[in-house]
Ligand SMILES: Cc1ncc(C[n+]2csc(CCOP(=O)(O)OP(=O)(O)O)c2C)c(N)n1
């Protein structure tokens with residue numbers, strides 16, 4: 289390393305051997321007041337180097353950096369109320385890592401050990417879906433961010449806030465090894481820039497403070513998205529310059545964008561006058577308040593609601609919930625309202641997956657359309673998750689949840705007594721259609737009741753019998769189980785469902801469930817994850833994270849021995865060419881050898897049973913696993929189930 293006037297101050301050159309109490313390290317009185325005392329005595333550092341190396345270092349001059357940049361960074365991070373820091377360790381953020389666990393007392397944030405950066409990000413994704421706020425994710429320069437990328441894309445598509453910090457060594461002359469060169473990059477954020485809301489590369493601690501608070505605010509302003517800060521290793525590790533006056537900027541929330549009052553009034557007029565209006569909800573309810581507002585709007589308008597369930601928008605047993613009849617309702621609607629619907633065009637059209645791909649309009653050509661969607665406020669170019677261009681009569685680029693109160697008021701202003709009685713009749717019609725759909729679902733669920741492998745409906749029914757009296761939360765997507773839980777269970781609270789990945793990137797399911805369960809833990813909820821076997825195999829190490837951090841979560845592995853969706857895709861191709869579908873399992877199945885998921889889980893300290901193939905064994909196994917989860921630990925059941 290070349291000489292540098294800061295060399296004698298550079299903590300990267302030192303062995304810092306003493307852990308010093310946080311308060312004693314504070315740079316300013318204000319920081320001292322804020323700095324938390326470690327919750328418990330800090331254990332002696334584990335020697336990481338071979339004995340001989342340690343002896344050599346002990347003989348070297350020991351200089352202690354009293355307070356480093358990363359300690360101040362922890363002050364800033366603490367001001368944001370981030371509960372956990374999910375990370376796989378990496379030396380490019382070792383300064384921040386050490387400050388979190390020692391200076392910060394490993395509390396708010398508490399370090400969560402992740403076995404893959406994709407898991408770190410997806411855990412934060414699931415957490416935010418329950419708790420409505422970001423976690424901190426730290427990722428190693430270059431390689432860690434590369435691993436994180438797909439999960440960041442999912443969170444971006446799903447409009448979920450996450451604060452990501454990536455390490456880097458900016459000054460090329462300060463990189464101490466080939467490894468640091470390999471993990472350093474000129475523009476570290478480039479790999480994620482297309483699918484984060486904002487990124488920055490702070491060059492001073494004040495710059496870090498402002499950018500971190502700014503990043504948090506941007507992430508939390510609808511449309512919410514992940515944000516990224518690249519934090520230079522030396523900025524973390526070097527001592528805070530003598531006399532530096534550092535302060536943590538105040539965190540403030542931006543008001544979510546509301547729809548224009550004129551457009552909202554016009555939308556209300558159309559909705560009140562409509563004979564067969566339909567409300568389609570995508571990511572409409574960001575919080576429990578959004579669900580309450582949607583209920584009020586629906587009950588005021590007596591409008592049919594189609595919940596696409598990207599969020600828990602609307603109770604499944606509500607008489608106006610018509611989600612099982614979406615297509616037929618859209619086809620007859622005279623007014624269609626889309627609230628945070630990602631693919632509004634798709635909701636109004638049908639596609640045919642044939643050699644000549646084709647689509648047709650399902651909705652009436654004269655139907656009036658109204659869209660409230662905050663995504664219009666933040667378009668990006670490269671990735672195409674924005675879908676086809678919908679032709680819309682009233683387009684309100686705003687946050688639906690924030691706009692709902694004014695829409696409800698505007699609707700109430702338009703309603704007179706005679707209109708109200710007409711709407712009551714509509715409610716009665718919709719209620720009987722809802723009841724009929726529920727009865728049909730219950731009938732259909734009885735089909736193949738005693739089959740082995742176990743039917744997806746039987747699993748949903750057995751689970752429901754045992755969780756319905758609990759404060760439960762389904763932390764997985766149900767598309768791969770023919771949506772049985774949504775058809776059979778009574779969902780009515782916001783935390784009871786978290787929607788899907790957003791970008792349909794598989795490997796999201798297991799870590800997002802663990803993250804959501806981590807959020808549910810403090811509320812004492814019973815988290816349930818119906819887990820694809822293929823999804824679990826991307827990064828099963830998250831089971832260890834759940835065991836290590838005592839995260840209570842009931843995981844039911846939907847063991848169909850396949851990436852079954854892809855079995856079907858190859859079958860479609862084979863069928864198209866009349867070649868027979870028997871070879872469609874090549875490359876799409878997880879058989880020979882079959883994977884023993886119970887053993888996999890047990891090897892990582894998770895209570896597990898299975899494989900369970902007989903329907904009669906399922907109920908008792910669920911009962912035992914629920915007891916484990918109620919003790920505060922994860923449990924897993926490997927269940928041989930029908931493909932879908
Ligand atoms: C990262 C990624 N790779 C591949 C795919 C394609 N894909 C979509 S569904 C699926 C299968 C998932 O398997 P599993 O979780 O077992 O669910 P199953 O289809 O069996 O119900 C795959 C591989 C994807 N969406 N994302």
Ligand SMILES: [Mg+2]
Pocket residue numbers: 820821822846847848849850851852
């Ligand atoms: Mg599968």
